[in-house]
Amino acid sequence: MRIDLCCVGSRFNMYRNAIALLYHGLVGAGHDVTVSQNQIGNAALTIIVPPMAFRVPGLVEELRRRRQPYVVLGIETFDGFSHGQSADAADDVGAFRAFFESASAVLCLFKQDVERYRAISPQPLWLRYGVHPQLEEVADLPDRPVDVFFFGDVEPYPERRRTLQALRSAGLVTDVLDGSSQAPHELIRNARIARAKINLNLAHADHVSPQRVVYLANNRLCCVSNTVPDADGYLTAAHPVISTDRMVEACKAIVADGSWRRLGNEAYDRVSGWTMVETLSAAIDQALVR
Template identity: 20%
Template sequence: MANFRGRTFLEFMVKLNIAHIGSNDWFNFKADIVYGLYHSLTALGHEVSMSHNQFFTGVHNVVIGADWLVDEAHLQHIRQTEAEFSIYDVECFDGKTINQRAGFKIDNYLELLNMSRFICTPYRYNFQAYEACGLTDKAHYARWGFFHELVSPNINRRAAIQHDAVFFGLAKGERQVKLNKLVEVPGMRLRTVDNKSPHMSRDYYLSSTRYGLSLSAGAGEQFVNPFRIYLMSANGVPVLADNPRDEDGYLDFTARGSLEDICEFFADPQSRFELTGSLADGVRLADELRPLF
């Protein structure tokens, strides 16, 4: 990271644009990330804008969804416009591919990473992969953390309980198998909120559930999605998690166990788990981002 008399290079740049790249569905899935950055960077005193599938000129673009830019036409456009950007990477990068995709254009992606001013990730796993690719000087690790706007006025934990558990996110593959097993628990009232559901319905279901779920996507999962966990925990929804790996400490506010443990938990009407501690007393996202922005 370039410094000028001890100051980070973005200290003099107050105009930032959070550029989400991807489909409308992916914007909805990543809205918690987009708005987390928006609120936290604004809290640091920056003038922040947002865009969808568009870079702004005359500002520093913070890209979410850089893996959508690996086609040669996108790279050529970035080369020609010389747009200034950094990458906020929330996908699983192992140095060879993103999210274990076959045929991923890794050479183009590495070129994109090298064109960026810097790369920031909330995952130690990704940070280690960047180092292995020779990107030590560009890569930075910053934990996801609390910001005041995480607490949603639309989530009312005094609402009548209508569900035992809610899962929101991509429900496919091994996750769908797990959800199917949970549905089989006698008396289980499970609600899944995915890309087929109205996006804003999520807050209502989190209002009316006993618990939230963080379910591993399978053996290839290398880290925990903190955005789901932090949203629920910040709004008073206790989270049950079966994620096996957590180098980043994102499961500290959850009850961890296997899927079988979770099924047994719901099979016993006397089972209880309550939140202890407060996210607001822990890591703040703005503090994590401050050294970069």
């Protein structure tokens, strides 16, 4: 089947890990796959990323006119309008409902979203984020001069700032690539990831980001994470701790005893069965049955 992965908006790099995972999974399942941005093609099925695409003027009408099947990838915990928010005065509720009601399915990366979408989507489906050999792309450096690396927005989140400062104060060499909302190219990010013994997941909401923790495990990298609600089991890909103080202690111990490589390999072993070829094949087959 000809499938087009279309990222709508200006944040392709922000969603790049998920788009690449779906691309390789679908190709591995035998589909003819293209990737596009802000342009709906003539594929037999279009997968649209992210759900906020309904805000683009004319998109909903264009999809309705073409009558081609499409599904929406629910890439973050989402109530349809914005991450964790309801509609604001600028939202067209009619376009919002038409976008989701006309979709063949919404593929939800989080179980909690399935019920949220059920009222507006004919078929919300849980799609567990997984692994693929083509996403094993971070260089395996024998020597890593950085103890801890974090990639993400820092300034809006006081707890992230406090944690990073605590790590520095404990004497750990801590590197931060701020500004994930500006979405730097993955090679810029991955070159920094590769230099670090430990990569951090500092969740600021009630879910774990699989684009981060599962991706790191896919690359056999040690990820230390704070603990948040995780109905999907994504923390399986990380080394979770329950507090900032414990995070500092855990990072110091891992750096001191050199266990970061072992922990990364063990994380990979725990998620290696989450293969996206089979997962996506089943989801696409179900999405097209209406």
